[in-house]
Amino acid sequence: MQSYIPTFDSVATRLAALGYSQTDAANLDTLAAAHPQLVLMLNADPHQHPEVADNAIIVPEVLKSLPGTAPHVCWADPAASRTLASRFGVLKYPALVFLRGGQYTGVIVGLMDWPDVVHRFAELLAAPARRPPSVGIPVTSPTSGACQ
Numbered sequence: 037m038q039s040y041i042p043t044f045d046s047v048a049t050r051l052a053a054l055g056y057s058q059t060d061a062a063n064l065d066t067l068a069a070a071h072p073q074l075v076l077m078l079n080a081d082p083h084q085h086p087e088v089a090d091n092a093i094i095v096p097e098v099l100k101s102l103p104g105t106a107p108h109v110c111w112a113d114p115a116a117s118r119t120l121a122s123r124f125g126v127l128k129y130p131a132l133v134f135l136r137g138g139q140y141t142g143v144i145v146g147l148m149d150w151p152d153v154v155h156r157f158a159e160l161l162a163a164p165a166r167r168p169p170s171v172g173i174p175v176t177s178p179t180s181g182a183c184q
Contacts (some may be wrong), residue, residue: 125169139165
């Protein structure tokens, strides 16, 4: 029996039906400035990362389980997600980036067990702003292999 994996278009339709805004690198800062708390969903092709489709179900359920929290949720398509991922040091999909006042507070990468994801959401919605991790770039020079 073959399992069904949705296209990203069907995931995007679900996210839009939930009232979540689509964003990209050009308008994320404007969107973040308009909302005190923001959860950014970074996505990839569901055929390569099936968990992307799961996040479209999990995120609204987690938010329902956290009374009194109402962050604005936005999402990026796979191309925009690749650009935004480098800004926030994300190397794996799906990822949820948490922003407060436009400042990074943390990220959830991949899927977690239910109690863990609910706890992590609550933690990141209350966390202080901090510098996002950077994606490691090796530093080399013409003499980097030479011993001094």
